[in-house]
Amino acid sequence: MSITVTVNGVKQACNAPADMPLLWVLRDVLGLTGTKYGCGAGLCGACTLHVDGVAVRACVFPLSGAEGKTVTTIEGLSPDGTHPVQVAWKLEDVAQCGYCQPGQIMAAAALLAKNPKPTDDDIANALAGNLCRCGTYQRIRAAVNRAVTLRKAEKRA
Ligand code: FES
Ligand code: FES
Numbered sequence: 583m584s585i586t587v588t589v590n591g592v593k594q595a596c597n598a599p600a601d602m603p604l605l606w607v608l609r610d611v612l613g614l615t616g617t618k619y620g621c622g623a624g625l626c627g628a629c630t631l632h633v634d635g636v637a638v639r640a641c642v643f644p645l646s647g648a649e650g651k652t653v654t655t656i657e658g659l660s661p662d663g664t665h666p667v668q669v670a671w672k673l674e675d676v677a678q679c680g681y682c683q684p685g686q687i688m689a690a691a692a693l694l695a696k697n698p699k700p701t702d703d704d705i706a707n708a709l710a711g712n713l714c715r716c717g718t719y720q721r722i723r724a725a726v727n728r729a730v731t732l733r734k735a736e737k738r739a
Contacts, residue, residue, distance in 0.1 A: 584596055584597045584598075585598070585600060585645050585646065585648075585649050586649065586650065587607075587645070587648045587649060587650075587651065587653055588651070588652045588653065589608070589612060589614065589653045589654075589655065589658070590614075590653070590654060590655060590657055590658025591658060594612060596611055596612070596645060597611070598611050598645055599645070600644060600645055600646035601644045601645070601646065602644065602645050603622075603640060603641050603642060603643060603644060603645070604631075604633075604638075604640040604643045604644065604645055604647070604648055604653070605617060605619060605622075605629045605640035605641045605643075607645050608631075608640065608653075608655060614655055614657055616655050616656040616657045616684050617629050617630075617631050617640055617655050617656060617684060617685075618681055618682070618684055618685060619641065620641075620681070620682070620685075620713070621641070622641045623641065623642065624639040624641060624642040625711075625713075626682070626685075626711075626712070626713045627639065627682070627685045627686070627689060627709075627711045627712030627713060628681065628682050628684075628685045628712075628713075629641040629685060630684075630685035630686075630688045630689045630692075630712060631653060631654060631655045631656070631688050632652075632653065632654040632688060632691070632692055633647070633648055633651050633652070633653055634651050634652055635652075635654075635692065635695055635696075636692060637688060637689050637692035637693075637708075654688075655684075655688075656684035656687060656688060659687065659688065659691060665691060666694070666729040666732040666733045666736065667687050667690045667691045667694065667725070667726070667729045668687060669729070669732055670725040670726070670728035670729035670732055671683070671687060671725050673725070673728055674721050674724045674725040674728055675721065676718055676721040676722055676724075676725050677718065678714075678716035678717075678718050679715070679716050681715070682712060682713060682714045682715070682716075682718075685712050686709065686712050686714065686718075686722055689708060689709050689711075689712050690705075690708070690709065690722070690725070690726050690729065692708075693705065693708035693709070693726070694726070694729060694730065694733065698730065698733060699730065700726070700730065702723070705723055705726045705727075706723075709722065709723075709726075
């Protein structure tokens with residue numbers, strides 16, 4: 583039996599067990615490898631993506647939970663890589679090894695979607711569960727603040 587999920591704007595019939603973690607469905611069934619595997623236990627945030635706009639940990643989120651919902655991965659955040667968070671990430675040169683970055687970006691994008699003017703505490707809280715082995719935390723915070731400014735400029739234009 584297949585489960586239908588809309589992934590990055592495309593309706594997908596997924597032939598996979600209902601309890602399979604969404605992360606495996608994306609990577610192994612649909613071939614979308616932008617979402618990363620870190621701990622597999624909901625602890626590191628590497629696998630963060632959006633389900634109906636809310637940041638979730640795909641490694642502990644069952645396929646059945648996404649049935650009929652909209653899933654957005656790093657590949658679908660913007661058609662051309664110009665989401666303000668992505669632009670800010672490039673301007674601040676955030677990534678080091680890059681492994682945690684799709685999860686960091688998706689967590690930041692979900693935060694800004696619901697809170698366009700986050701305080702430093704809001705940013706720290708929203709990203710507290712996203713670990714970075716390379717220690718890019720300062721640049722991540724700078725980039726989220728830069729994304730806030732870019733979004734404001736976009737709205738004025
Ligand atoms: S891989 Fe999902 S939280 Fe670590
Ligand atoms: S950039 Fe290397 S783990 Fe975060």
